[in-house]
Amino acid sequence: MPRSTPGIAETPVKEGLEHPSGDLGTATAVSMGMMTRLATLLATAALLATSFVTAPRTADGQEGEGNEIRWIISGIDVEEGGYVRCALYRDENTWLNTARRYRRAAAAARRGQVACVFRDVPPGTYAMAALHDADNDHEMDKSLIGLPQEGYAISRDEHNALSRPDFDDASVQHDGGRLVTRSRMRY
Known part of the structure; x- marks a missing residue:
């Protein structure tokens, strides 16, 4: 045994x-x-x-837990397919530099509108940029002269076809809780 x-x-x-x-x-x-x-x-x-x-914290040590920025983007060209990729930026020094974005979110492109939700965001000033990444290559396709060839959106619907949008013009103030903001996709 x-x-x-x-x-x-x-x-x-x-x-x-x-x-x-x-x-x-x-x-x-x-x-x-x-x-x-x-x-x-x-x-x-x-x-x-x-x-x-x-756990994100503000300069004074407060956590952003429970705070949310919900960015609703309308005017999506659903025939393009792909994803709407959103980025949240904290300041002008990181603005539109995807490697230095604060947060990111993505939603499958669909008719009507999509929502990019950034959770646990501490109160502060933020700006957002979105790309309709139709070919799913994670980058903006541009023409020979540098104009966007895929849809894009900027917070506060800041849009200037001939120059880079300014962080201050695109920024929103988030005081905590839930902030809902809207923009339209441009093609």
């Missing part, structure tokens, strides 16, 4: 399979139980670690 360890379940080994110990009768389920506990421990540690990193 095989030796048993108190508190450890024993699992019969399928016929024809050899346990590393050479015992063909039973195998202890130590490794699976330990792996499950280890996986649970690692997942809990990862969750705790990210909770400290992802």
Whole structure:
């Protein structure tokens, strides 16, 4: 009769399979139980670690938890397909630099309107830019002279076809809670 360890379940080994110990009768389920506990421990540690990193704070230390900016964009050309990719910017120094955006959101392009929702946003001044990425390449397609070839939208419907929109003209003030703002996609 095989030796048993108190508190450890024993699992019969399928016929024809050899346990590393050479015992063909039973195998202890130590490794699976330990792996499950280890996986649970690692997942809990990862969750705790990210909770400290992802909670946005204002300059005075207030969290943005529960605050939301909902940007509704109308005039989507649904025949183009793709996604509407939105970016939230905090200041003029990062404005329209996708590598330095504060937050991002995306919605499948569909007839009528889409909403890009930025959650847990601390109170402050923000501007938003959106791209109707019809070919799903994550970048604005431009003509030879640099004009947009895909739809775009700017917060506060700021639009000047011949120059880059200004952060101050496109910015909105978010005082906390839920802010809803609207713009129209331009093609």
